Amino acid sequence: MVRPSWTRVSALSVGVLLVTVLTGCSLLGRSGSASGPDQQGAATPTPVGKRVSLVQRLGGDGPLRTLDVEPTGRWQCRDCAGDGVDATGALNPEQTSRLQRMLDDPALAGETDEARRYRQLCIGALTSTLLIPPGLTITIQDCPGEPEPPVAYEVLLLLTQATPAQDKG
Template sequence: MVRPSCPRAVPMTAGVLLALALTGCSLFGRAEGSTTPDQPGGSPSAATGRPVSLVQKLGPDGSPRTLEVDPGGRWQCRDCAGDGVDSTGQLTPEQTHRLQRMLDDPALTRETDEVRRYKQGCVGALTSTLLIPPGLTITTQDCPGEERPPVAYQILLLLTQATPAEDKEKG
């Protein structure tokens, strides 16, 4: 049987991804045993920066991996490496500064799913959604020919390279 050249898209709306990211209590401020101290100097304070969430799912049956980074660079991840393990950590001051610079880039408003009229085009691909308050949602998929919004893609690269946000099943 010949597969169609344009497979049906997996119905995963931004609202579903947002609900996955926000399920249960917030990852920040309420995590049991959270002992990461605030970093004096170098890192933006919670009052001056922006948080960001990354939700990834591999194919229609994959479990979602969620990563949340607060404005000071502290991150917390659920099932981040696709192995069921939750982890926490801290971006370096340089990574935090770079992330905050990108989150403040006005170009992000032109990269949202709504502006791009984004529709998922691949079945079985890794879908990554950035959720940036107050209401920016930017989704990409790892499939041939997929548009990569420049600023959002750099944020995605920084987050996946600085944290264990990588699927161990793939490597």
């Protein structure tokens, strides 16, 4: 078995950390807080559901693609298909409902990197990391023989099939 070089593992870890920090900053930097008063002093309604971010990289040198999906189904993708193009859109109501059901599934807690004691096994494979606040991180690598966490894999499929977040290369 060929082990990944530490520079590749640490580069991906730095990328995931950067996206996590930027996602947190974007939540704090929005105009008006989710539960703060609006212009008339009334509380702003908080969307019901969970946010999810998907970070993908093909190999250690590929572009870092990110997709952020709000509880409402609105999404924003940066370098969506590894082609430098950004996009925004929305999941349809059925996709949004299905995504929220999967994100609420208690089985996700058993699929985290920590619970599975996840280690990268393949070099050059597509690595997808789901970040589900408040602190669930689930990494799935497109690596022959690697077991796929069932609920997280369904989330990954939904996100990549419903948005431009897939590799065109």
